[in-house]
Amino acid sequence: MGGRRPGGSGAGTWHNWARTQSAHPRRVARPRDLGELVREVSAATAAGTRLRAVGAGHSFTGAAVTDGVQVHLDALAGFERVVTRTDGSARVTVGAGMRLRALNAGLAARGLALRNLGDIDAQSIAGAISTGTHGTGARLGGLATQVTACRLVTAAGDVVEVSPTQDPDLFELARLGLGTAGVLAAVTLDVVPAFRLLAREEPMALQDVLDDLDTFVDENDHFEFFWFPHADGALIKRNNRVADDTERPLSPLRHLVDDEVLSNGVFAALNRLAAARPGVVPRINALACRALTARTYTGSSSDVFVSPRRVRFREMEYAVPREHVADVVREVGAWLRSTGEPVPFPGEVRFAAADDLWLSTAHDRATGYVAVHQYHRMPHRRYFDAVERIVAQVDGRPHWGKLHGLDHERLAELYPHLPRANRVRARVDPTGTFRNAYVDHVLGPAG
Numbered sequence: 001m002g003g004r005r006p007g008g009s010g011a012g013t014w015h016n017w018a019r020t021q022s023a024h025p026r027r028v029a030r031p032r033d034l035g036e037l038v039r040e041v042s043a044a045t046a047a048g049t050r051l052r053a054v055g056a057g058h059s060f061t062g063a064a065v066t067d068g069v070q071v072h073l074d075a076l077a078g079f080e081r082v083v084t085r086t087d088g089s090a091r092v093t094v095g096a097g098m099r100l101r102a103l104n105a106g107l108a109a110r111g112l113a114l115r116n117l118g119d120i121d122a123q124s125i126a127g128a129i130s131t132g133t134h135g136t137g138a139r140l141g142g143l144a145t146q147v148t149a150c151r152l153v154t155a156a157g158d159v160v161e162v163s164p165t166q167d168p169d170l171f172e173l174a175r176l177g178l179g180t181a182g183v184l185a186a187v188t189l190d191v192v193p194a195f196r197l198l199a200r201e202e203p204m205a206l207q208d209v210l211d212d213l214d215t216f217v218d219e220n221d222h223f224e225f226f227w228f229p230h231a232d233g234a235l236i237k238r239n240n241r242v243a244d245d246t247e248r249p250l251s252p253l254r255h256l257v258d259d260e261v262l263s264n265g266v267f268a269a270l271n272r273l274a275a276a277r278p279g280v281v282p283r284i285n286a287l288a289c290r291a292l293t294a295r296t297y298t299g300s301s302s303d304v305f306v307s308p309r310r311v312r313f314r315e316m317e318y319a320v321p322r323e324h325v326a327d328v329v330r331e332v333g334a335w336l337r338s339t340g341e342p343v344p345f346p347g348e349v350r351f352a353a354a355d356d357l358w359l360s361t362a363h364d365r366a367t368g369y370v371a372v373h374q375y376h377r378m379p380h381r382r383y384f385d386a387v388e389r390i391v392a393q394v395d396g397r398p399h400w401g402k403l404h405g406l407d408h409e410r411l412a413e414l415y416p417h418l419p420r421a422n423r424v425r426a427r428v429d430p431t432g433t434f435r436n437a438y439v440d441h442v443l444g445p446a447g
Contacts, residue, residue, distance in 0.1 A: 406442070
């Protein structure tokens with residue numbers, strides 16, 4: 001799912017995974033170590049050139065786009081330090097270019113795990129935290145809440161270590177700030193002993209899910225559901241911790257059929273059909289609902305959290321106050337029924353605890369995430385605009401790495417600490433080295 005990378009150090013065309021963004025950087029840099037990264041940043045600032053770091057290219061927005069220097073951090077991707085506590089938890093420092101898939105594998109080899117994950121593991125750790133990647137769990141925060149320190153290269157080429165006690169304001173911007181504080185070189189994470197999950201997936205009527213939503217959310221460690229436009233069905237997913245010796249593995253055949261053949265192969269074919277004949281979308285979604293089956297299995301946390309996603313799509317996701325989730329889903333469903341907009345992709349709803357990160361979508365409120373998707377070969381604008389109008393009624397906050405239409409004036413109303421974040425930007429990047437069009441649009445002027 002990585003973005004396409006141009007070869008050599010000259011210009012080339014880069015695309016993100018979703019093909020919603022492209023860039024023509026003047027230079028592509030692949031620093032082999034911290035010293036080379038410092039030289040790249042210092043040179044860009046001295047030349048008045050913009051510079052942006054890029055990871056897997058999994059953001060749908062223009063967060064990584066630049067016409068200046070594009071920096072790939074793949075070489076800064078090792079385990080630097082593991083400090084284990086008596087309870088088995090640990091603080092782990094890793095290179096910021098490490099992909100989540102490699103991080104999960106490395107943690108598992110050490111008997112450790114992240115507390116929570118999203119369902120994609122292709123991103124770099126730097127990109128995932130900088131855009132507010134999250135999983136689901138009403139008592140758990142997003143990935144950036146697990147960050148306890150960062151090593152950062154500022155626009156001046158200074159290497160700084162930041163944490164809640166070392167320049168805490170810069171730490172806030174570094175761990176979730178769209179890469180505007182500088183280029184992350186290393187991240188320290190608070191991790192837990194490895195754990196196993198019992199996964200229970202079950203089809204259910206959407207109305208039943210919404211009517212009993214608080215019970216589902218509160219009684220499970222991790223709860224989410226998918227719902228199907230133009231249909232009345234949903235798939236609920238309940239993941240809960242179990243003892244390490246609890247074994248109920250999913251058979252290799254069932255995994256192949258469910259997660260590859262049906263969820264990717266057949267699903268891709270149905271979406272191609274929907275693109276060719278939009279009028280059949282309601283029947284396709286009704287068929288998908290009828291085809292859903294229940295399954296229960298155990299696995300390591302990362303194996304359960306992560307799912308393969310091979311069908312290309314567009315996505316918009318809004319964080320809304322948890323108490324408004326059911327009403328938002330109902331209103332989106334009503335709009336789809338009234339307009340007949342052909343949408344073959346299911347929506348997804350997840351949950352997170354309130355946190356205190358300045359630019360977190362869950363800042364200061366228990367949150368439900370309502371994500372809507374559209375197949376990449378079908379129009380998405382009218383659908384996404386309608387959903388955006390609906391969530392605006394409850395002060396929805398857009399995911400920083402997914403499509404949305406808000407600008408910094410509206411976002412300043414939703415994020416009380418945005419002016420503070422911009423003052424930090426002005427302090428550490430007075431020349432605007434790390435700016436780009438997307439940053440300017442959503443964060444506004446520094447200072």
